[in-house]
Amino acid sequence: MRHGNTSPDPPVDAASLRRQRDHWDQTFAAHPDMYGTEPSAPARAAAPLFRAEGVATILELGAGQGCDALFFARQGFRVQALDFAADATAAIAAKAAAARLATALTALPHDVRELLPVDAGAFDACYAHMLLCMALTTAEIERLVGEVRRALRPGGLFVYTARTTDDAHYGAGIAR
Numbered sequence: 001m002r003h004g005n006t007s008p009d010p011p012v013d014a015a016s017l018r019r020q021r022d023h024w025d026q027t028f029a030a031h032p033d034m035y036g037t038e039p040s041a042p043a044r045a046a047a048p049l050f051r052a053e054g055v056a057t058i059l060e061l062g063a064g065q066g067c068d069a070l071f072f073a074r075q076g077f078r079v080q081a082l083d084f085a086a087d088a089t090a091a092i093a094a095k096a097a098a099a100r101l102a103t104a105l106t107a108l109p110h111d112v113r114e115l116l117p118v119d120a121g122a123f124d125a126c127y128a129h130m131l132l133c134m135a136l137t138t139a140e141i142e143r144l145v146g147e148v149r150r151a152l153r154p155g156g157l158f159v160y161t162a163r164t165t166d167d168a169h170y171g172a173g174i175a176r
């Protein structure tokens, strides 16, 4: 995300992007359940909102190891989880099967810089916890948000979190 810097995004080269994906693959391999097994606070806050808004289907972007996706599935929502770390999405699918939630929760590897592999208007809600502040240029974020709009039915909800200027890591990395 851009913060206080109005210059154009620096180009992101293919090698850096591959390193990002490798980073997440290796991090998740080294730390199964690195974010714990409990749902995040944003997921717990989103579930009653989704229910109040009549949400049945959720598209989760950057689902990581699936704590929130499993939580939503256990809450009765139908969830499609996407993440570019293929081992992580395989782990989510295995956890869903073990919990007898394979019908409610499916997980696929996908890089959100590509067009979303979903039909227009297919989802009631989209959820992305700490994805929009990953290594994405402003143009990629704008295109992704347009894709989220395409994936949502009219009036659908997009719940997302990202780092803020209050975050301990604010200012670290490349400003976009």
Ligand SMILES: C[S@@+](CC[C@H](N)C(=O)[O-])C[C@H]1O[C@@H](n2cnc3c(N)ncnc32)[C@H](O)[C@@H]1O
Pocket (backbone or CB within 6 Å): 024, 035, 040, 061, 062, 063, 064, 065, 066, 067, 082, 083, 084, 085, 088, 110, 111, 112, 113, 128, 129, 130, 131, 134, 135
């Ligand atoms: C900070 S983690 C958050 C994971 C999960 N939402 C959670 O809260 O436990 C960011 C996630 O975004 C994924 N990610 C980063 N860039 C991505 C991209 N371009 N396409 C898809 N997933 C991406 C990473 O693999 C990682 O799982």
